Amino acid sequence: MSQFDPAFLRGLTRPRLARSGAGGPARRDVLRLMGAAGAGLALSACGVKGQGGKEKVSRSDVEKYWAGKAKSGRLNWANWPGYMQDDRETIKAFEKETGVKVTYKEVIQEMGPWFGKIQAPLAAGQSIGFDLMVMTNGIQLEQCRQLGYLAPLDLSKLPNFQANAGPSFKNPSYDPGNAFTIPYESGVTGIAYNTKYVKDEITSIAQLFDPKYKGKVGMMGDSQELGNFGMFLLGIDPEKSTKADWEKAAAKLREQRDKGIVRKYYSQDYVDAVSKGDVWMTMAWSGDVYSLTSPDVKFVVPREGGTIWTDNLCIPKTAENPVDALTLMNWLYVPENNAPLTEFINYMPPIPATQKLIAQKAEQAGGDDKRDLTRLSTSPLIFPSQADLARLRHYRRLTQAEETEYQKIFEPISKGS
Amino acid sequence: MGGVRGRLAPYLMILPGGLWLAAFFLVPLVLMVSLSLQTGNLIDGFQQTLHWQNYTDGLSTYGDKFVRSLWYGLLATVACIALAYPAAYWIAFRGGRAKSTYLFLLLLPYFVSFILRTVSWKLVLTDNGPILGPLRDHGVLPEDFHVLDTGVAVVSGLAYNFLPFMVLPIYVALERIDPRVVEAAYDLYASRAQAFLRVILPLSLPGVFAGVIMTFVPVSSDYVNAEVLGGPQNTMIGNVIQTEYFNNSAYPTASALSFALMAILLVGIFAYARTLGTQDVLEAAGR
Numbered sequence: 001m002s003q004f005d006p007a008f009l010r011g012l013t014r015p016r017l018a019r020s021g022a023g024g025p026a027r028r029d030v031l032r033l034m035g036a037a038g039a040g041l042a043l044s045a046c047g048v049k050g051q052g053g054k055e056k057v058s059r060s061d062v063e064k065y066w067a068g069k070a071k072s073g074r075l076n077w078a079n080w081p082g083y084m085q086d087d088r089e090t091i092k093a094f095e096k097e098t099g100v101k102v103t104y105k106e107v108i109q110e111m112g113p114w115f116g117k118i119q120a121p122l123a124a125g126q127s128i129g130f131d132l133m134v135m136t137n138g139i140q141l142e143q144c145r146q147l148g149y150l151a152p153l154d155l156s157k158l159p160n161f162q163a164n165a166g167p168s169f170k171n172p173s174y175d176p177g178n179a180f181t182i183p184y185e186s187g188v189t190g191i192a193y194n195t196k197y198v199k200d201e202i203t204s205i206a207q208l209f210d211p212k213y214k215g216k217v218g219m220m221g222d223s224q225e226l227g228n229f230g231m232f233l234l235g236i237d238p239e240k241s242t243k244a245d246w247e248k249a250a251a252k253l254r255e256q257r258d259k260g261i262v263r264k265y266y267s268q269d270y271v272d273a274v275s276k277g278d279v280w281m282t283m284a285w286s287g288d289v290y291s292l293t294s295p296d297v298k299f300v301v302p303r304e305g306g307t308i309w310t311d312n313l314c315i316p317k318t319a320e321n322p323v324d325a326l327t328l329m330n331w332l333y334v335p336e337n338n339a340p341l342t343e344f345i346n347y348m349p350p351i352p353a354t355q356k357l358i359a360q361k362a363e364q365a366g367g368d369d370k371r372d373l374t375r376l377s378t379s380p381l382i383f384p385s386q387a388d389l390a391r392l393r394h395y396r397r398l399t400q401a402e403e404t405e406y407q408k409i410f411e412p413i414s415k416g417s
Numbered sequence: 418m419g420g421v422r423g424r425l426a427p428y429l430m431i432l433p434g435g436l437w438l439a440a441f442f443l444v445p446l447v448l449m450v451s452l453s454l455q456t457g458n459l460i461d462g463f464q465q466t467l468h469w470q471n472y473t474d475g476l477s478t479y480g481d482k483f484v485r486s487l488w489y490g491l492l493a494t495v496a497c498i499a500l501a502y503p504a505a506y507w508i509a510f511r512g513g514r515a516k517s518t519y520l521f522l523l524l525l526p527y528f529v530s531f532i533l534r535t536v537s538w539k540l541v542l543t544d545n546g547p548i549l550g551p552l553r554d555h556g557v558l559p560e561d562f563h564v565l566d567t568g569v570a571v572v573s574g575l576a577y578n579f580l581p582f583m584v585l586p587i588y589v590a591l592e593r594i595d596p597r598v599v600e601a602a603y604d605l606y607a608s609r610a611q612a613f614l615r616v617i618l619p620l621s622l623p624g625v626f627a628g629v630i631m632t633f634v635p636v637s638s639d640y641v642n643a644e645v646l647g648g649p650q651n652t653m654i655g656n657v658i659q660t661e662y663f664n665n666s667a668y669p670t671a672s673a674l675s676f677a678l679m680a681i682l683l684v685g686i687f688a689y690a691r692t693l694g695t696q697d698v699l700e701a702a703g704r
Contacts, residue, residue, distance in 0.1 A: 112664030119459075119666070143666070146460050215561060223664075257649050264566045264648045278544045278565060400460045407665045415660065416652040417478055 057152040057179050066154050066322075074101050075324040078130040080311070081106040081268075082291070083185070085344045093340075094331055100324045108134065110222075110267050115140035122149040122316060131319035132328060134184050134311050137174040138224055138395050139403055141181070141312065146400075150180040151315040157326050158182065160333035168389070169350035172310065174397060181312035182329055185287070185347035188381070188392060189225055189307040192274050192284035196296045202281060204303045205233045209256050218273055218282030219253075221265035223410035224395055225307065226253060229283060230410075232304040238396050246409045253413050265414035286381045287347035299381060301388060308392040310350075343373070348382055355383045453672035463668065471673035479657050479674065483681060486653040489568070490637030493575035494583075497632050498625060500576065501583035505624075509591035520588065527581050535645045538574050539565065542646070566648030574642040579635060583628040590624025591617070626693060634682055654678055 084090060084104060091102045108114045114135075118128045122144075135141045144150050155162065161182050169183045193202045197216070200207070208217050208229070220226055228238045230249030241249075256262055263279050270282045275294035289299035313332075315325045332338055335353035342349040343358060355377055362373035380388055398406055453471055457463035476483070508519045526534060540546060542565045544553075552558045564570050594617060602612040640655030647653075654674060662671035 112660070115666075116663030143459060215563075262649055276543060276545055278563070400458050404458060404667075407667070411660065411665065412478060414649060414652075415479075415482070415657055416649045417481065417657075 062152045062154050065152055065317075066157075069323050071100075071323045071327070072321045073099060073324065074103075074321050075132065075328060076103045076105070076130045076321070077325075077328070078105055078107050078133040080108045080134060082288075083134065083311075083345055085340070090332075090337070090341045093337065094328060098327055098331065100327060102328070105130075111136050111138060111140040112222075115143065118149075118316065122318060123147070125318060127318045127320055128316055130316060131321045132313060132315055132325040135181070135314055136309055136311050137172065137181075138309070139398060141174065141314075142397065142403075144314070145175065145180055149317055151317045151319060151322055152179055153182065153315070153329075154326065158330045158333070160330050164333050164335060164351045164353060166350055166352045169310070173394065174310075175312070181314045182333075183310045183350035184313045184332075185342075185345055185349060186308060186310045187347045188286040188301055188384070189220075189228070189283060189309065190286060190299055190301040191281055192270075192289045192292075192297050192299045193281035194274055194277055194294070194296050195298055197277055197280040202298075202300055205229055206304075208281065208283070209233065209252070209261065211259055211261060213280060214260050215263050216280040217256075217261050217263060218270045218279035219256075219262050219265050219414070220270070220283045221267055221414040223407055223414070225283060226265070226414060227406065227410045228307050228393070228395070229253075232302065232306075232393075235304065237305075237393055238307070239394050241396060243402075243405055243409075246406060250409045250413060253410075257413060257416075287345060290346040290379065290381050301391060305391050305393050308389075308394060311347075342382070343376060346376065346382060348384065352383075449672045449676060452668050453676050455669045457669075459666045468669065471669045472677060475670055475674045476677060479654060482652060482654040482657055483678065485651075486637045486655070486678075487681070487685065489572055489575060489643075489653060490633050492572045493579065493636045494629055494633045496572065496576035497580055497583040498587075498628070501580060501587055501628065502625070505584050505588040505591055509588055509594075520584075523584060524581050531578060532641060532645075534578060535574055535641055538570075538577060539645055542570055565646065566651070568647070568651050570646040571643050571651045571653075574646045575636045575639060578639075578642065579632045582631040582635075586627040586631065587621060587624040590621040590627075594620045622693075626690075629689070630686060634686070637682060638678055 083106070088104060091104055094100065095102055114133075118133075121128050135144065155178065161178075165182070169186070171177055172183075175181045191202055191205070191208065198213075207213070208219070219229070227246060227249055230253040231238045231241055231245060233252055234245070234248055236245045236249065264273070266273065266282065270279070270284060271288050271292060273279045274282045274284070275292055275297055284299060286299055289297055313329050315322050319325060332341070333351060335351050335357055338349055338351050339354045339357040339361070342354050358373055359377040362370055362377055365373055376382055384392075451465060452463070454465065454467050454469065455463040456466045456468045456471075504523065508516055508523075512519050541548060544550070544563050544565060549558065549562070549564060553560065553562065598620070599612055599616055602616045607615065637653075638655050640653060640659050643651050643653040643656050658671050658674050658678070661667045661674065
C-alpha cells in the first residue's frame with residue numbers, strides 16, 4: 001500500500017474530479033445532496049415551542065411535586081463566589097448536623113450567562129447537576145419562574161423561614177407568596193469611590209456624570225442596574241417607570257458615555273479596578289465594598305436612591321435531591337446557623353435576629369475580632385436603618401414584551417452603540 | 418467484478434467526513450439560518466415568520482461593530498505577521514539543532530488557558546501595574562495615560578493570543594524551502610536582500626496565507642479580549658452576539674448577526690485570495 005497522498009483530499013475540493021467523469025461522484029452532486037438534506041431540516045426547524053404559563057402554583061401543584069420525594073443524603077449547590085466561608089464552615093456544620101453530604105461549587109458569576117447555561121437542560125427537563133442555586137431577583141429569575149423551571153416550595157417544610165425571616169424579606173413582589181424562592185442575602189447597589197483620588201465627598205449619582213471625572217468612572221454593564229441609575233438621576237422611581245422614562249434615562253447614560261466619562265462597564269471586576277485606581281468611582285454592591293481589602297474605598301447610598309436586590313435560594317425543577325435542598329434552606333434560617341455566614345459575606349441577612357447574635361459575640365471577643373464584629377453589627381450597610389431602607393428602590397418587574405423593549409433601549413449603551 | 422464497488426467507493430470514502438460535516442456544520446448552520454428568520458421570545462416561543470428584518474435591524478444597530486471587528490482583526494493579523502515572520506525565519510534558518518526547543522518555548526504560554534492568559538495581560542497593562550505604574554510615577558507618562566480599556570489593549574491582546582496560529586504555518590513554509598534554491602540565488606549573484614525578496618519570501622507566502630486565514634477569522638469573531646481588555650468604545654461584534662444570545666435570549670437577532678458575520682468573513686477571505694492571485698483558497702491554504 002502506497003503512502004496516502006494528501007493531494008487526493010485536495011483534489012476533492014477542485015473541479016478536476018468532476019470533469020474526469022468515469023462515474024465518480026462530482027463535487028457538485030455531493031453538495032446537492034447536502035443541500036437537499038439541509039432544505040429538509042430547514043422545513044422541520046420552523047419555530048421553537050413556548051413554555052410559558054406556569055407562574056401560578058396551587059397547593060396541589062406543590063403536593064404533586066413533592067409527593068414521593070425523599071431525603072437522599074446528597075446535595076449539589078451552585079452559588080456565587082464569595083458567598084461561603086473559605087473553610088466552608090457553615091457547610092461543615094450543616095453536614096455534621098444533618099448527615100447530608102454537600103458538593104458546593106462557585107459557578108455563578110452573572111445572571112445572564114448562568115441562565116444561558118441552565119436554560120437548555122431545564123427546557124428539556126434534564127438535570128443541571130445542581131439541586132440548589134442562588135439567583136438574583138431580576139429578568140432571569142422572572143424567566144425561570146414563568147418558564148416553570150423552578151420547583152414550587154413546600155412552605156410547611158420551611159418553619160424556620162416562617163418564624164425568623166424579616167418582614168421585608170417575605171412575600172416579595174418578584175415572587176408573591178415565596179412560591180419558588182426564599183432570600184439568601186440582600187444588598188444595595190450604590191457608589192464606591194477611592195478616597196486616594198477623589199477629594200470631594202461623593203453623595204450623589206449626578207457626580208458619576210460630572211465631566212470632571214472624565215475617563216475615571218465605572219458603571220455596571222447589567223442593563224437593569226445601569227438603567228436604574230439613569231432613572232435615579234432623573235428622579236424617576238424605576239419600579240414605576242414607563243417606556244418614555246427608559247428612553248430619557250438611556251439618553252442621559254449615552255451622553256455620559258459619549259462624553260468619555262465612563263471608562264468601562266463592569267460585571268464583577270470593578271472591585272479590582274476601583275481599589276487599584278483604574279477607575280476612581282464606580283457603581284458597586286455594598287458587600288463587595290465592605291469586604292474590600294483597600295481601606296481607601298468608601299461606599300455610599302446616593303442621595304437620589306439606590307437599588308436593593310436579593311439573591312435567592314431556589315431549587316431547579318429537575319433537581320435530583322430536592323428534599324435535601326429544602327432541608328438546607330430551612331437550616332440556614334436558624335439565626336445561630338446564619339450568623340457566621342453573615343460575618344463572612346457582609347451582605348444583609350434576611351434574618352434580623354443575626355444582628356443581636358453578632359453584637360453579643362462582639363462583646364465577648366477581644367482585640368481585632370471585637371473591632372471587626374462591632375463594625376459589622378453596627379454597619380448601616382449590613383443592617384440598614386429604616387431611613388436608609390426607605391430610600392432604597394426595587395428592580396422593576398418586566399413582562400416579556402417590556403423586557404424586549406427594555407433590553408433594546410439599555411443594552412446598546414454598554415456595547416458602545 | 419468490482420463495478421458497483423468501484424462506483425460506490427468514492428462515496429464511501431466521503432461518508433465519514435461527510436457525516437461529520439453534516440452533523441456538526443450543516444445541521445447547526447441550517448438551524449441557525451432558520452432561527453435567524455424567526456420572531457418571538459422564550460416564554461411564548463419562536464415562530465418561523467421569515468422575518469428578514471432581523472438582519473436589517475441587526476446590521477443597522479450594530480453595523481459599526483462589524484466594521485470595528487474587521488478593523489481590529491486586520492490590525493491584529495498584521496501585528497501577528499510582523500511578530501511571527503522574523504521569529505519563524507530565525508528558527509527555521511538559524512535554529513540549528515534546537516529548532517524544536519525554540520518552537521516549544523514559543524508555544525509554551527499557550528498551554529495555559531486562553532482566559533487566564535487574557536487576564537494576565539490585564540494585570541500587566543493595568544494603570545498602576547508593573548509597566549505603566551513606574552513610568553507614570555517618574556513622569557515619563559502623563560497622569561491620565563492608560564492602555565487598559567482602549568483599542569490598543571484589545572488589539573495587542575488579540576495579537577498575543579493568536580500568535581502561534583501565525584508562527585506555525587509560516588515556520589512550516591520556511592522550513593520546507595530547499596536550501597539549495599537559496600544557494601543557487603547567491604551563485605547567481607543575488608544579494609541577501611534580493612535572495613530574500615525574490616526567492617524566500619515568495620516561497621513562504623503560502624504559509625503567510627494560511628496564517629492569515631487561521632488568525633483573521635477567529636480574531637475578528639473573538640469576544641473575550643474586548644470584554645476583558647476593552648472599554649465601552651471597543652466592543653466587537655462577538656460581544657454583541659454573546660450578550661444577545663446568553664443575556665437576552667434574543668436567539669433570532671444573535672443568529673442573524675452570527676450569520677452576517679460568517680458571510681462577511683467568507684467574502685473577505687475570497688476577496689483576499691483573489692487579490693493574492695490564488696484561485697483556490699483551500700489549495701493555497703493546504704500547500
